[in-house]
Amino acid sequence: MNIGSKIYYELNTGNVLVNTGERSGDVIMTTTEQDFISYVQLSERVPNTVGMIQLEYGEYAADYAEGGIIARIDLESMEPMFTYPDPIDPETPQEPRPALSKQVEDLVQENLLLKAQNSALSERADFVEDVIAEMAAKVYQ
Structure with missing residues (x-):
């Protein structure tokens, strides 16, 4: 069995309290109540001030491979916001941002759209030239 991470966060700020991590093999899914007993960071909280999102197993694997850490949940989109180590200065704290994999996916979609628009404009320019x-030709006849 493969179980994706559960991300517990403060409802008013989106700051991550606990990332349970992915589990696989002979594991069972825990309940929220069990997690509040198991994790000190949660047991110290009032449950109705804490939110949770469940990730799929392997979701954001590329971001984790790049050293990304989920630091916050965007409360509008409910998407995880990552911090990544700066390759030049790893000690400098980074501002949380959307997952690099999501940014790449968005850029690929934008690139496809721009290519289609460019092609349409090129065809229109060719038509106008014709x-x-x-x-x-009619004027100079």
């Missing part, structure tokens, strides 16, 4: 050439 129309101008036809008009010029």
